[in-house]
Amino acid sequence: MPPATIDQHPAPVERAAAHILVVDDDAEIRRLAAKLLREHGHRTSLARDGREMWQALESAAIDLVILDIMLPGSNGLNLCREIRQTSNVPVIMVTALGSDADRIVGLEIGADDYLAKPFNPRELVARVNAVLRRSRAEPGVPHSAQHLLQFSGWVLDARRREVVNPAGVVVDLSTGEYDLLVTFLENPQRVLTRDQLMDSAKNRAATGFDRAIDIQVSRLRKKLDSSADGQAMIKTIRGTGYMFVPTVVRA
Amino acid sequence: MMRKLDTLVARMILVSLVGISLVHVLSIWSYEGALDRELARANETQLADRIVMIKRSVVAVAEGNREALAHELSSGPLEAHWNKTRGAVSGGAGAERWQGVVTGVLAAAPELRSDDVVLGTGGDPHAALMSLRLPDGSWVNVDLFASSRPGHSGHSHGTLLSTSIMAGGVVLLALFLARWLTGPLRSMAQAVSAMEPGSPRQTLPERGPLEVRQLAAAFNGMRARIADLVQRRTHALAAVSHDLRTPLTRLRLRLDEVRDTPSQEAMLADIAEMESMIDATLSYLRGHDTGETPRKFDVAALLATIVDAAHDAGHAVTLASPHGVVVLGRPLALKRALTNLVDNAVTFAGTVAVSSAADVTDIIIEISDDGPGIPEDKLAEVLEPFVRLETSRNRQSGGVGLGLAIARAGVEANGGTLTLRNRPAGGLVAEVRLPAPVS
Numbered sequence: 001m002p003p004a005t006i007d008q009h010p011a012p013v014e015r016a017a018a019h020i021l022v023v024d025d026d027a028e029i030r031r032l033a034a035k036l037l038r039e040h041g042h043r044t045s046l047a048r049d050g051r052e053m054w055q056a057l058e059s060a061a062i063d064l065v066i067l068d069i070m071l072p073g074s075n076g077l078n079l080c081r082e083i084r085q086t087s088n089v090p091v092i093m094v095t096a097l098g099s100d101a102d103r104i105v106g107l108e109i110g111a112d113d114y115l116a117k118p119f120n121p122r123e124l125v126a127r128v129n130a131v132l133r134r135s136r137a138e139p140g141v142p143h144s145a146q147h148l149l150q151f152s153g154w155v156l157d158a159r160r161r162e163v164v165n166p167a168g169v170v171v172d173l174s175t176g177e178y179d180l181l182v183t184f185l186e187n188p189q190r191v192l193t194r195d196q197l198m199d200s201a202k203n204r205a206a207t208g209f210d211r212a213i214d215i216q217v218s219r220l221r222k223k224l225d226s227s228a229d230g231q232a233m234i235k236t237i238r239g240t241g242y243m244f245v246p247t248v249v250r251a
Numbered sequence: 252m253m254r255k256l257d258t259l260v261a262r263m264i265l266v267s268l269v270g271i272s273l274v275h276v277l278s279i280w281s282y283e284g285a286l287d288r289e290l291a292r293a294n295e296t297q298l299a300d301r302i303v304m305i306k307r308s309v310v311a312v313a314e315g316n317r318e319a320l321a322h323e324l325s326s327g328p329l330e331a332h333w334n335k336t337r338g339a340v341s342g343g344a345g346a347e348r349w350q351g352v353v354t355g356v357l358a359a360a361p362e363l364r365s366d367d368v369v370l371g372t373g374g375d376p377h378a379a380l381m382s383l384r385l386p387d388g389s390w391v392n393v394d395l396f397a398s399s400r401p402g403h404s405g406h407s408h409g410t411l412l413s414t415s416i417m418a419g420g421v422v423l424l425a426l427f428l429a430r431w432l433t434g435p436l437r438s439m440a441q442a443v444s445a446m447e448p449g450s451p452r453q454t455l456p457e458r459g460p461l462e463v464r465q466l467a468a469a470f471n472g473m474r475a476r477i478a479d480l481v482q483r484r485t486h487a488l489a490a491v492s493h494d495l496r497t498p499l500t501r502l503r504l505r506l507d508e509v510r511d512t513p514s515q516e517a518m519l520a521d522i523a524e525m526e527s528m529i530d531a532t533l534s535y536l537r538g539h540d541t542g543e544t545p546r547k548f549d550v551a552a553l554l555a556t557i558v559d560a561a562h563d564a565g566h567a568v569t570l571a572s573p574h575g576v577v578v579l580g581r582p583l584a585l586k587r588a589l590t591n592l593v594d595n596a597v598t599f600a601g602t603v604a605v606s607s608a609a610d611v612t613d614i615i616i617e618i619s620d621d622g623p624g625i626p627e628d629k630l631a632e633v634l635e636p637f638v639r640l641e642t643s644r645n646r647q648s649g650g651v652g653l654g655l656a657i658a659r660a661g662v663e664a665n666g667g668t669l670t671l672r673n674r675p676a677g678g679l680v681a682e683v684r685l686p687a688p689v690s
Contacts, residue, residue: 026497026500026501028501029497029500029501029504032501032504032505032507032508033504035508036504036507096493096494096496096497096500097493117496117497117499117500118496118497118499118500118502118503118522118526119500119503120503121503121504121507122507165549167547167577168547169547169548169549169575169577170546170547170548170549170582171548171549171552172548172549172552172553172555172556172582172586173552173556174556174559174560177556219555219559222555223549223552223555
């Protein structure tokens, strides 16, 4: 990623309609998820298994696939791997297995995001929009291909949703703090208003972000920076918002 | 007494010792009896031969020399005299003891008839007088003394000594033998005790004597069957919990359709409760097998996340922790454990204080509340799965009663310990002790 410049606008929240393929063997979940996505302005196609999924992918221009792991015949992990051999279409894995090991496997074989059942409907919409926004910002590059973000010796692993400090120690962040940090990392050296931060992060996950943005920033600062007031990394821009100071490198 | 004979070693020593001592004493007894009889017979024969020899010598010389010759030939246990008259009076106390000598004399001297030999003791069984009639009617009178048995007592000392030596040898041998035989059993017992109940791959080595190998094989077989049974039950429970997630997903999506109705909030709360019960059950069933590899992580940041979340949920929770408390372990397991402990505390208490302190060897995290505490006799029990204190801890507490059990499993997966204690001022303290990393 080229060094960002101040006059660029932060990535806008993507509201444009997309064509989404829902692959799930449970008819009711297919129907309900499709209805939900249509209500949020997307077009949908439905598939019951791998065979129907391939048919849909061939017959229409699909912008995003929501793929259940537990499918009859070839399972979702295998299907995701096969999709990645020919296409960069964004994939969100959905599973009832819900262990962290499953999540990491899903992301490592090329899924763009991962959602555990039973998911919050608003969170599904938020994740879909976030993945679409990322894929449109950088078309042709699956998000999972560059899942490491480096800054000031720190590393954020998007697959594991994990942050490691320069000493190699994992530093736990809440969902809100993590989403806030990702927003900062995607917009380094730019002044972000409180509204932009709130909006951008909320889009990623609806939970855990109800506190005022200032409290989230102050908690994040404490965890990232033990020195003094933690101003070194996240600078307060008086009357406007915040700016993330270090250079960010994607790998 | 029976308790002291509890071990195979002791029993084997006892059986060998008693058995061999008995055989030894009996054989010595019968051997010595035979030896005594043989010795007595030899004595009698020798005595008889000498008496016959004296009689024949006396007969061969002139009458004037007979007394002198008889005296000359006397020695040891016999003293002979030649007289015209018979000295011995037949019979007397203990005369039958000397009968062997009489028989010997008659056997050695066929020229004597049985009434030519007269034996009498005259009252003293240790001495006897034997008279032999010569062809001319004169008599050879022989005084006989019972030969004493020198060294008889020494002989019995020898028996005692040899028995003792043998007994000592038997004890040593039995000890060695028993240790050798029971060694495989003891090492098997150790191996069984050291086994982790939850790891099906561990098996007993099938070594040692055939019987022990068979025992180990039987044990391994039983263990495999139990593991299989437990695993099938676990799978069944996990499958049910897991399958519940699909209908719950539908429920959530359907609730989104009926949004803005007043009961939606309540239904969402019910679904959330069901989800947390399923999560608790599944994470308990997964146990230590979290699939996490140990890594360095910051406990202070973990505590901050948990305490902030509780604070945001409207609970009065404070945190006192130094910055950057690094531990080598499994962060997800510990986060689940500490979250459960904090959740448990805020459920029962008004205010909760979380603190952490680190020294060279330990990291101590304390979660203390001002709630009702737990009765002293239940402090250990509540850490067991599916245990809930119905009196003070109700439905909202731990759902299915796994919260504290999962907390303990999570702490133990990090090599630590979890203990509960009541505060003197009231309230409960959950203390988590973790090993400090060697950095």
